[in-house]
Amino acid sequence: MGLRTGDEYLAGLRDGRQVWWDGRLVEDAATEPGLRNTALTVAQYYDFQHRLELADLLTYETPDGDRAHLSFIEPRTIDELRRRGAAFAAWAEVTGGLMGRAPDYMNACMMAMGNARHIWGKNDARLGENAYNIYLHCRRNDVCMTHTFVNPRVDRFAPLYEQDPYINAGIVETRSDGIVISGARMVGTLAPFCDENLSFGAPLGITDPRDSVYALGFQCKVNMPGLKWICRDKMDMERPHYDTPLATRFEEMDAIAVWEDAFVPWEDVFVANDLETHNLSLPGMKFMPSLGHHVLVKNVAKTRFLFGLAHLLAESAQVSQFINVQDRLGDILMWLNTMESLAIAAVEGAELNPENGLYYCNEGAINAALRLYPEVYPRIKEHLMQLGGGGYVSLPQEATLEVADLAIDKYYKGATSEAKDKVALFRLAWDIVGSSWGGRQELYERFFFGDSQRMKSLGYQFYDKTEATELVARILRPPQGRERLAWPEQYRSASDN
Numbered sequence: 001m002g003l004r005t006g007d008e009y010l011a012g013l014r015d016g017r018q019v020w021w022d023g024r025l026v027e028d029a030a031t032e033p034g035l036r037n038t039a040l041t042v043a044q045y046y047d048f049q050h051r052l053e054l055a056d057l058l059t060y061e062t063p064d065g066d067r068a069h070l071s072f073i074e075p076r077t078i079d080e081l082r083r084r085g086a087a088f089a090a091w092a093e094v095t096g097g098l099m100g101r102a103p104d105y106m107n108a109c110m111m112a113m114g115n116a117r118h119i120w121g122k123n124d125a126r127l128g129e130n131a132y133n134i135y136l137h138c139r140r141n142d143v144c145m146t147h148t149f150v151n152p153r154v155d156r157f158a159p160l161y162e163q164d165p166y167i168n169a170g171i172v173e174t175r176s177d178g179i180v181i182s183g184a185r186m187v188g189t190l191a192p193f194c195d196e197n198l199s200f201g202a203p204l205g206i207t208d209p210r211d212s213v214y215a216l217g218f219q220c221k222v223n224m225p226g227l228k229w230i231c232r233d234k235m236d237m238e239r240p241h242y243d244t245p246l247a248t249r250f251e252e253m254d255a256i257a258v259w260e261d262a263f264v265p266w267e268d269v270f271v272a273n274d275l276e277t278h279n280l281s282l283p284g285m286k287f288m289p290s291l292g293h294h295v296l297v298k299n300v301a302k303t304r305f306l307f308g309l310a311h312l313l314a315e316s317a318q319v320s321q322f323i324n325v326q327d328r329l330g331d332i333l334m335w336l337n338t339m340e341s342l343a344i345a346a347v348e349g350a351e352l353n354p355e356n357g358l359y360y361c362n363e364g365a366i367n368a369a370l371r372l373y374p375e376v377y378p379r380i381k382e383h384l385m386q387l388g389g390g391g392y393v394s395l396p397q398e399a400t401l402e403v404a405d406l407a408i409d410k411y412y413k414g415a416t417s418e419a420k421d422k423v424a425l426f427r428l429a430w431d432i433v434g435s436s437w438g439g440r441q442e443l444y445e446r447f448f449f450g451d452s453q454r455m456k457s458l459g460y461q462f463y464d465k466t467e468a469t470e471l472v473a474r475i476l477r478p479p480q481g482r483e484r485l486a487w488p489e490q491y492r493s494a495s496d497n
């Protein structure tokens with residue numbers, strides 16, 4: 001099938017899926033108020049990849065001979081990683097990096113999952129083959145994916161076996177043709193707009209053999225029998241686009257998946273009842289360097305957008321002339337430069353995985369970027385809030401601007417801009433700084449890749465500290481004769497002490 005168009009994508013959304021919102025079933029995200037705008041944004045992504053003049057930028061010829069988006073590529077050279085990054089960057093530029101769950105994000109995940117077949121197949125080779133076939137299925141059919149990896153937040157302290165059974169999705173029955181599962185997993189961002197779902201449990205939480213039924217990884221259709229999706233509040237209130245420019249384009253919607261005695265055939269399963277394999281899954285599939293590449297490229301564009309927004313806000317009332325304001329703008333610029341540099345380092349310092357012959361982004365660069373952004377984003381948001389001040393609570397709606405005798409032009413213009421343009425700019429910034437959409441964005445940046453504090457803690461625990469501690473030990477050594485400093489081993493010569 002190969003590359004899908006926006007129309008083909010939209011037609012696939014009306015498939016009887018059980019998406020629940022405000023006590024009722026959402027029949028079709030493409031027509032549902034509050035969701036339909038975002039369905040069109042996703043459709044635009046699919047149309048974008050059909051632009052013939054962009055074919056080499058966005059797509060590649062697969063080993064099957066058809067074309068697929070470059071996010072599906074299995075990178076066998078650093079140049080292929082570069083091409084993948086350029087394709088990510090193209091859509092991130094279109095969206096200002098404001099669409100975390102553009103389909104290319106999960107495409108890269110499916111490539112990483114499928115190419116970890118040596119991990120999934122460790123104890124059962126068939127499961128490894130299933131994983132690779134799931135990847136091929138996604139690439140060949142240009143499937144739009146969501147994912148659910150996290151246990152519901154019922155009790156984060158007690159082990160699962162001490163809690164009510166099947167709060168977390170687990171295997172209730174193993175059959176010759178597949179498994180029957182019940183329970184929930186969170187948070188399926190974009191789920192109402194997707195075709196299929198990838199699910200495995202957060203490996204950190206499953207360590208006791210009594211919990212092995214939860215050591216489960218599989219792929220399913222969003223509309224599979226026995227699966228319900230429960231959505232949060234909508235944040236696109238379908239106000240005029242001028243009034244809420246971001247919520248009317250990027251309402252990615254989050255939903256909890258709940259399975260009730262749902263049947264999953266074996267060919268869609270890649271881990272079952274196997275703690276050892278399950279707990280190897282994230283490092284085994286090189287989750288961070290694979291998806292982190294998309295996140296980092298997206299964050300370069302997002303930071304550039306935020307910098308431009310902050311600069312224009314500051315210019316609008318000439319506060320950009322003040323040194324404290326310039327300090328804030330310089331801070332955002334510093335983070336933009338940091339993200340750009342890390343994106344280069346991630347690719348140019350790529351590492352070959354001898355287990356499958358693929359190149360992955362440099363883990364150090366990716367981890368630094370992933371750990372930094374949950375701290376950087378709230379800081380940038382604070383800069384925007386400080387720069388805009390009371391401007392944010394003095395914004396008339398588009399319709400009010402049209403009322404002639406309110407003298408809007410006089411009181412709402414900027415130092416160098418017309419009232420309509422200045423209000424539009426502030427409304428755009430308010431969608432980041434203060435709207436419910438903006439609040440969810442911040443939560444997203446803080447949490448979507450896992451809780452940053454625990455990620456940092458894990459990074460510290462698993463880091464090889466030998467080089468750093470040997471350096472300290474050498475500096476601690478007292479001077480010997482003319483040697484004020486002990487030589488590192490690689491620089492020693494025969495005449496040294």
Ligand SMILES: Cc1cc2nc3c(=O)[nH]c(=O)nc-3n(C[C@H](O)[C@H](O)[C@H](O)COP(=O)(O)OP(=O)(O)OC[C@H]3O[C@@H](n4cnc5c(N)ncnc54)[C@H](O)[C@@H]3O)c2cc1C
Nearest residue numbers: 147148149150156186187188189443444447448450451453
């Ligand atoms: C907007 C948004 C979109 C998301 N989209 C997706 C998605 O598409 N797919 C998906 O799978 N997930 C998604 N997530 C979920 C995300 O992966 C989780 O939020 C993240 O893993 C943290 O889990 P939690 O939210 O349950 O927080 P918790 O794990 O409950 O953590 C809450 C607090 O408790 C602390 N804490 C919890 N457990 C421990 C512990 N054992 N030790 C020390 N401290 C602890 C944490 O540090 C944190 O401060 C999304 C999250 C958000 C906010």
